[in-house]
Amino acid sequence: MWPVIFAVLKRYSPYVTLPFAGLVGFIGYNLENILSDKYTPYNKSIEEQRKERLLDEEKLKNAENIDKLKYKANVLGQNLSPSLSS
Numbered sequence: 704m705w706p707v708i709f710a711v712l713k714r715y716s717p718y719v720t721l722p723f724a725g726l727v728g729f730i731g732y733n734l735e736n737i738l739s740d741k742y743t744p745y746n747k748s749i750e751e752q753r754k755e756r757l758l759d760e761e762k763l764k765n766a767e768n769i770d771k772l773k774y775k776a777n778v779l780g781q782n783l784s785p786s787l788s789s
């Protein structure tokens with residue numbers, strides 16, 4: 704009896720496995736929709752990123768005009784030890 708059943712399953716295996724694979728795929732797809740986070744973070748467009756990069760390069764070319772680079776305080780006078788202050 705078993706050889707007959709195995710012969711039938713071998714002959715009709717595509718007809719058995721296709722609905723089974725479809726059922727497993729359907730269940731997996733819906734399970735992933737339920738469990739997964741569908742939030743996609745915002746990324747700037749390539750054009751916006753290029754414009755920002757060009758602006759940064761433009762700022763680097765004119766680096767002497769930036770106020771943060773012009774340090775107005777005396778660096779050595781901030782953390783002097785008492786023996787060096789006199």
